[in-house]
Amino acid sequence: MDVRGLFNKMFQRQDNSPHDQRIVNPVLPRLSLEFVKERAIIGWMANRMGEYLSWNKGARDFLFFKSFLSKEESDENELLKLSELMFQWCTKGENVPEKIKHKRLAPSLETAFLNVYREYSEYCKRVNSEPAVIAQNDPNGDLNMWGVYRDVMYAATQRRFLLISNDELEVYMQGTILLEQEVKERADIAVCREKTKDVFQTLGIEPSTIMSWQLAISEAVTNILKHAEYGRMSVMENGEEIQVIIMDKGPGFALNELPNTVLMAGYSTKKSLGQGFTLMMKMTHQVLLNTTPNGSTIILIFKKAGRRK
Known part of the structure; x- marks a missing residue:
């Protein structure tokens, strides 16, 4: 790398x-x-x-x-x-x-x-x-290993993956809502694919680009069914960016497992995505993750002109 x-x-x-x-x-x-x-x-x-x-x-x-x-x-x-x-x-x-x-x-x-x-x-x-789930910013200000992991993964993935805090999450929840869809069962994966396809076609996105984006979306939505009981997908438009936001009510990601999950293709535990993050980073402009013991939010950022080369 x-x-x-x-x-x-x-x-x-x-x-x-x-x-x-x-x-x-x-x-x-x-x-x-x-x-x-x-x-x-x-x-x-x-x-x-x-x-x-x-x-x-x-x-x-x-x-x-x-x-x-x-x-x-x-x-x-x-x-x-x-x-x-x-x-x-x-x-x-x-x-x-x-x-x-x-x-x-x-x-x-x-x-x-x-x-x-x-x-x-x-x-x-x-x-x-x-095995504590990631703590965002130590309350005493003395230890911020969360910040260290954030910086390392951001650099090692060439800025394609960014760990974000609760405060930062609000910034990426802004824009025009184009689609909202609940995710409760496996059939909802196909529903998400078809509905996002319709939205992207309306925006004039090239068919080949839509196919790539759908792969990334499928991986993120599938994660809900693997590790959580309930989730929700939203598609938002913000200028030249399209943000697909996948939120779940699962257990979150442990800090000591996250580098393996993000940096190693094929790495998998019962709480990881396996090929997921690797594939999502290839198909998107950027992948953002906010995670707590009460749930996680994955944000896929796409550029209307197509994914970053």
């Missing part, structure tokens, strides 16, 4: 931070699922330490994305090197507070390191104790 172009754009520094001023031409390794998970955690650790040290947001965000470069590149930054150590020590079950003492860091840096270590330890305890 090649996201070099995206990272090149992100690494065009705009702020006046003294940290990592030069423009980076990243050499990215092959982005396996395990690599993405590991580097996301390391990037989050560096970002949080930067926040404790009062770095500006541009410099902190830059650290997060730089964590995905080759190890030689990322090791040039002290916070990333410390984050690498923290991750390794945590993985091996080492006494992290004791080990960091021997590094003889500046007091402010050691304090930032230990604060982030405590946050990460608390997160690991929560994840290991219960």
Whole structure:
């Protein structure tokens, strides 16, 4: 998976931070699922330490994305090197507070390191104790792994998949309603296909494009019947975009399973879509997901001119 172009754009520094001023031409390794998970955690650790040290947001965000470069590149930054150590020590079950003492860091840096270590330890305890569904923005503001997963999946899918919060969901629910349809039984899948076809034809969409869009819609609607008791599909027009909104009353998606579901074609558990997200991303301009323990909303965004090349 090649996201070099995206990272090149992100690494065009705009702020006046003294940290990592030069423009980076990243050499990215092959982005396996395990690599993405590991580097996301390391990037989050560096970002949080930067926040404790009062770095500006541009410099902190830059650290997060730089964590995905080759190890030689990322090791040039002290916070990333410390984050690498923290991750390794945590993985091996080492006494992290004791080990960091021997590094003889500046007091402010050691304090930032230990604060982030405590946050990460608390997160690991929560994840290991219960398979919690994604929490949007920690209420204490200390831990936002939801945001880390959001950023990683957005970058790794080349902006085709975006995890959205409840507040953001409202933005995508605006426009002119063209169609609404309940989904209760398998026969409703065909009903959704036929009704959306009629709507798209009325809008003048090309037949071949309609067929592609219907595949994506079928996958999203089928998910309701797999994992929820009831759902609803809406089609909305908003300028040059068409939004197909599929809402259900199911159990939601667990944070630790979501990267597998989105990034790995064919990955499937009883709460995942299997081929679903992969297919939907190919057939749409963008796929958005809002998920809670009380239900999920998948939004398929299509461009009237056809799907993005």
